[in-house]
Structure formats: C-alpha cells, structure tokens
Amino acid sequence: MGWDEAAVDERAQAFLADHDPAKMERLDFLRARFDAGLAWVHFPEGLGGLGAARGLQAVVERRFRGTPDNNPGLITIGLGMAAPTILAFGTDEQRQRFLRPLWTGEEVWCQLFSEPGAGSDLATLATRAVREGDEWVVDGQKVWTSGAHHSRWAILVARTDPDVPKHRGLSYFVCDMEAPGVEVRPLRQITGEAEFNEVFLTGVRLPDSLRLGEVGDGWRVAQTTLMNERVAIGGTPTRRTMIGLLSETWRERPELRTHALHQRLLKLWVDAEVMRLTATRLREQLAAGHPGPEGSGMKLAFARLNQELTGLEVELLREDGLAYDDWAFRRSDSVDFLGRGSGYRYLRAKGNSIEGGTSEILRNIIAERVLGLPSEPRVDKDVAWKDLPR
Amino acid sequence: MSEEAHSPMTLLYTEVEEELRAAVRGLLSGRSSPSAVLAHVESAASDAAVPYDLEVWKALGRDIGAAGLLIPEDLGGAGASAREAAVVLEELGRAVAPVPYLSSAVLATRALLGAQDEAARDLLGRLASGEVTAALAVSFAASPYTPPLPAVTLGADGTLTGRVTGVIGAEVADVLIVPVSVEGSGPALYAVDASEARIKTVASLDLTRPIATVSFSGARGRPVGSAAGVGDALLLAAGLLASEQLGVAEWCLTTTVAYVKERKQFARPVGSFQAIKHRLADLWLEIVGARAAARNAAALLGAGEDAHVAVAVAQAHCGVAAVHAAEECVQLHGGIGMTWEHPAHLYLKRAKADEIALGTPGDHREALAMLADLPGPVS
Numbered sequence: 001m002g003w004d005e006a007a008v009d010e011r012a013q014a015f016l017a018d019h020d021p022a023k024m025e026r027l028d029f030l031r032a033r034f035d036a037g038l039a040w041v042h043f044p045e046g047l048g049g050l051g052a053a054r055g056l057q058a059v060v061e062r063r064f065r066g067t068p069d070n071n072p073g074l075i076t077i078g079l080g081m082a083a084p085t086i087l088a089f090g091t092d093e094q095r096q097r098f099l100r101p102l103w104t105g106e107e108v109w110c111q112l113f114s115e116p117g118a119g120s121d122l123a124t125l126a127t128r129a130v131r132e133g134d135e136w137v138v139d140g141q142k143v144w145t146s147g148a149h150h151s152r153w154a155i156l157v158a159r160t161d162p163d164v165p166k167h168r169g170l171s172y173f174v175c176d177m178e179a180p181g182v183e184v185r186p187l188r189q190i191t192g193e194a195e196f197n198e199v200f201l202t203g204v205r206l207p208d209s210l211r212l213g214e215v216g217d218g219w220r221v222a223q224t225t226l227m228n229e230r231v232a233i234g235g236t237p238t239r240r241t242m243i244g245l246l247s248e249t250w251r252e253r254p255e256l257r258t259h260a261l262h263q264r265l266l267k268l269w270v271d272a273e274v275m276r277l278t279a280t281r282l283r284e285q286l287a288a289g290h291p292g293p294e295g296s297g298m299k300l301a302f303a304r305l306n307q308e309l310t311g312l313e314v315e316l317l318r319e320d321g322l323a324y325d326d327w328a329f330r331r332s333d334s335v336d337f338l339g340r341g342s343g344y345r346y347l348r349a350k351g352n353s354i355e356g357g358t359s360e361i362l363r364n365i366i367a368e369r370v371l372g373l374p375s376e377p378r379v380d381k382d383v384a385w386k387d388l389p390r
Numbered sequence: 391m392s393e394e395a396h397s398p399m400t401l402l403y404t405e406v407e408e409e410l411r412a413a414v415r416g417l418l419s420g421r422s423s424p425s426a427v428l429a430h431v432e433s434a435a436s437d438a439a440v441p442y443d444l445e446v447w448k449a450l451g452r453d454i455g456a457a458g459l460l461i462p463e464d465l466g467g468a469g470a471s472a473r474e475a476a477v478v479l480e481e482l483g484r485a486v487a488p489v490p491y492l493s494s495a496v497l498a499t500r501a502l503l504g505a506q507d508e509a510a511r512d513l514l515g516r517l518a519s520g521e522v523t524a525a526l527a528v529s530f531a532a533s534p535y536t537p538p539l540p541a542v543t544l545g546a547d548g549t550l551t552g553r554v555t556g557v558i559g560a561e562v563a564d565v566l567i568v569p570v571s572v573e574g575s576g577p578a579l580y581a582v583d584a585s586e587a588r589i590k591t592v593a594s595l596d597l598t599r600p601i602a603t604v605s606f607s608g609a610r611g612r613p614v615g616s617a618a619g620v621g622d623a624l625l626l627a628a629g630l631l632a633s634e635q636l637g638v639a640e641w642c643l644t645t646t647v648a649y650v651k652e653r654k655q656f657a658r659p660v661g662s663f664q665a666i667k668h669r670l671a672d673l674w675l676e677i678v679g680a681r682a683a684a685r686n687a688a689a690l691l692g693a694g695e696d697a698h699v700a701v702a703v704a705q706a707h708c709g710v711a712a713v714h715a716a717e718e719c720v721q722l723h724g725g726i727g728m729t730w731e732h733p734a735h736l737y738l739k740r741a742k743a744d745e746i747a748l749g750t751p752g753d754h755r756e757a758l759a760m761l762a763d764l765p766g767p768v769s
Binding site: 023113218247250251254255257260263265266267269270271273274275277278280281284288289294297300301360362363364366368370371372373374375376377 | 399400402647650651658659660661663664666667668670671672674675678679680681682683685686699703706707755756758759762763764765766767768
C-alpha cells in the first residue's frame, strides 16, 4: 500500500496502544517496533520498514518521543553506513540476520576501511583476503576505527586480486570482530584521549557468506557506504555553537580584548553567520526538492571556521590558554567538544579537515564535480595494484 | 509545497524573481555583452563622453519596468520589494552594465520615498515610468553608519550653493536629489534640474560607473520634503549592492572556469592542476556564501524588518568576495587578464570601487561590534 502521513501516524499510534514501554523490557520494545515496520520507514517491509518515503520517519519519531531509544549516538556507523550498504548489496539472508540487531543496538558495528598506507587514496589499500575453500583468510591493518572495542561486526574492504588495477581488485565483507586474529588497540591522538582504534587482522577466517556484493566489486559497494558517511558528517545543526561560546567569553572578559583580536573576531563572526545562512539556504533547497551542490562545500567551510575560531579562543585566553584540562589517555566514545577546555577544542578541530575526506580531497571534488574541471592525470589507472610504487 | 518555500523570508529565488532575471539577462546578453560594454567605454574614454548606455537603460527601466520596482503601485510603480531589485542588480553586476539603476532607481528613489511631500510623490511617478532619471547628490563612498552632513546650503534668496564629490549617475540624471542644510531647521531634500548644476565627471577607477563632482552656485531647486530618508537610502543601497557584487563575482568565476578548461600549458588544461582547482573551489564556496548573505539582506530589507545585521554581514562578505573573484579572474587568465582587450579589468575595477562604496568591509564589520554586541577593547 502507499503510505501517507496519516497512515504512518495511525500505525505508530496503534503500535503504542498495544505496547506500553513502561511495562516491557527495553529490548523487547525495540524489537517489536522493528517488527512493526516503525524502525526506519523507508526500509522495505519485513526489514524494519514500510517501504514509505524517507521524510515520513519524522512522523514516527514524533510519536515515539520519550520511549526507549536504540542509543543512536553509539550506533551511528551501523545506522548510517552499514545498514544502507547491507540493504543495497546484501542477500536476503544477510539482511534478515544483520539489520534487526543492528537497529536495536544489540550488535554494534564499526568500519574497517582506512589503513596506514591508504587514506585519501583508499582504493590502494593493502589488507589481503585470500580465498581458501568456503572461507576467506584476511591479513592486514586498519586504522581510525571508532567503536571497534565494543563492536560485534565490522564492514571491511580488502584486496582479493592484486593483479588488476587498484579499484578492480577489492571485495567488501562483513568482518566478525569476535573471530580469532582480530586485535583492537586504542589509538591515542593529539588531544591525549583515544576516540579511535587500530585494528590488526592476522589470519582472520571469514566464511564466504559474510561477503557483501560480488568478488571484485568492493569499490562500488564502498561508494554507497562513503556517500552515507559524508551525509552524516556534514549534517546535524547544533543549538550551541563555537562562535556563540567565543562571543560569550569575549563579552564576559573585557580585560582580554585587544584591537587586533577584535578585528579577527568580527571577521570570524561574519564568516560564521555566512555559513549559518548558507546552511539555511541549503536546507530550504532540500525541502523544496532541489538539492544543490552547496552540500559538498559545507564540511570544508565548517572545518576552516572551527579551526580559526578555536585558534583565536586559545590566543584570547592568554594565561588560561597555556593550561590544558586533561591529558589522560582514555577511551572516549563521544566528543564533548564545547564542554572541554580551549586547548582540547583547538587540537580536536585539527581533525575536522582530515576526517571523512580531507579538505584537499573535498576541493578536488568541488572542482571536478561542481565546476567540471578536468582531473589530474592518473598514473595508477591501468597499472596492476601489485606493480604500483609504494 | 512547504510553507517556507513561499515565505517572503526565503533565501531561494521565487518564480517571479526568476522571470524578472530572465528578462533582464535576455536584454543584457543581446545588447550589453562584456565586449559591447568595453567598446562603449572605449568610445567614452576617447571623447570624454559618459560611458552609460542610455538605450539599454531605457529598455531596462521602461520596457522591463525595473525603474519603478521599489515605487508603490499608487505612485505608478510596480510595488515590488528589495528582493526583486536585488535580482536586477545581480544581472547588472554580471554584465557590468553601464546603466544608472543603482543611482536612480535605488538611491534617489529611496531618498524620495522618505521625503513625503506631494512634490516628491509626483517625481516618483515620473521616475517609475522611466520618463525621468535621478541621482542622489551624496558621495558613493558615504557609509550608512555615518551619513555625511549636507554639503549644500540654502541661501537667503532661496537658491542653493555647495559642492558634492563622488556622486554616481549625475551625468545622465535629469534631476538631482540634494540634501540641503537649512538654517533653523533639519536637513531638507531638494530636487534640482541637472541644468542648474555644474557636473564634472572625474577620471574614475570604475570605467562603467564613474564618479562626478556636482557644484551648485545659486541654483534653483524645489523642496520635496525631509532628508530623513537619505540614511535609509544608503542602508538599502548597501544591502542591494551585495547582490551586484554577487553578480560580478559569478561572472568572474564562470569566465575563469571556462578559460582554465581551454587554456593548455605543459600539454594539459591548466584547470587540471590542483593549485588552480583548489583556488577555484575556495572561490566557489565564498560565492555560495555570498549568495546566501545577499539573499538574506534582500529578504529582510524587502520585508521591512530590521536589516542592519543582515546588511552589514552581506557587505562585509560580498565586498571581499567580489574583489577576490575579480583578482583571481585576472591572475588565472595570465597575461591576457592584464590586457585592456579582455573585459576582466572592467570587473576588477567595478569590484574594487564597490568595495569602497557605501561603507568598506571594515566599516561594516565595525558596525557589527555594536549590532552583535561584540564591543572593542576598553581603552
């Protein structure tokens, strides 16, 4: 049937009438919600959805406000990256096996893509998967993996054929993070803490039933995942902002003001306001059904602005800027950016122009896809991966 | 369709605005291409005539009706808003069109709208029809935050005397709108026939919108009301100038992108080098921001809301963006960008003059210190 707002709303109300979250176990409630097609309405029926328009999810969320949630902050990679990829490329069995516990949060997912030798040039990655009968044996090292230490599964790209050019020899797998040979180590970063991990894969045996998509088609499958990552990193507007925080400090501490800092603050205030208006305009375009290319630029603009603002804040604070709140080496699962000290903010913001596509790569994307400029000559295009210099 | 898509505050372009844009662009692409503008400017430079293209101005003002956009319908205008005027200015900027739109249909018109007297209403009707062109006798370098005191005084015999520098559009105006200081009362606005003034065009940085010195010596004029609207005229024009700057910047980006795709050095298009691509990607992003800021200023001005912050933000950003775009245009064209023959210099000259006009980016940032409660050091 075709779902409209009223029908979805009615279904959500009917579900809540039959399932009182106060009288149910949290997980039972979430499983029942999934089975009723009210997890993600744009997914197909039987897989937590109704086959409805994506926009109708907001109707469901309104009804379910205040009910137990699946802790979306901790399962963003599962929700944002693994799920759409499994839906697009998984077999029926894989979809049935993975999507429900992914959505309820019973099974956490992480992403095994980047490697020490493959960052912006992801397609040159070196982790090998070699077929042995019905299994694949995986060896290699992955990096910048958030949540690996409490993940049950990972999405993994590995090289299955080194004799063809780099993009063609990749395959995409679901990696069992509990399999022997998987070792997770926290990766301490310049802020002192560890938001991410290194993952070492040594003789890890994965059944062929964990492969997503065809052998050799891993690059195409990974594109689906990465498109969803940029959407996730570019999006969410927050109420409290870095320019707001800096402006408050400026107003509250007149003794710190200088003419030179004043000029910079006013310029950055304008930049922040222009970015806010650009984002507002972009949302209007999306709402009107005309998504513009402006989206590609938002992450680039945000990274630059956040870095300039945090740099100015440390300098403004003078002696307080010489202090650092906490260098302790600990795992942190979420970043409390505005809650930490100015030194933390300054250092953490350095990652904004690296994570999820460096600013340099984003400029290439804008130049080539928006402005239509030619790409650089590719020296690695028709060369077998094993023959590439490295 | 969502409600906000039709709201007067939308940052998108409405269908009506797009139709107006198409009409203006159609006119200019046929009759005011950059090479035609250059030829026009050249003939003006050689015989000391003005560079304005009055045929194009007539078609724009009368036939398309742009002259009366900001004038209410009961005075014979179109009763449109700053949003529509902004779209016209985007297109005029894109073409560096030498027409007195900003000087007559924005600055002089808005000053008259604040003057109230019957004489002002009568003049507005003739401005709306495009029958008369006006210019506001205030320096183009005036800032809306510190409007200059009137430089013209009313004599005991009722005539006007004084000298105003840096005026745009005076050479082609039929009537000058002059703020006059009157002893014993507030500044008044006078309408003075151009034949009563001495108008001397100065060799100007901007070839397509020169400045002039306007002198009055015992000139006869008609009082048209209060000069209270002059500050509002400067604020409105500053906000709308952001849209002209957007148009200038867009032409520069589009033209440069097209050129670096064609131009080959080292056996490849220069646009395939990352050093060039990254600069153009940054410029594109700056212009995306300029569009949002300019639209926001036009929307608030059009809705009659407090637009001070929006105008200051738009001017602080768009003034810089247009200059940056024009400078990149010259640089990335290499040697040809430095020639008189290529129109890039018309845009650089316009952009740099616009940066100074109606408050510099620094003036607008300084205004935000007050408007956004970010006070300077306590000295």
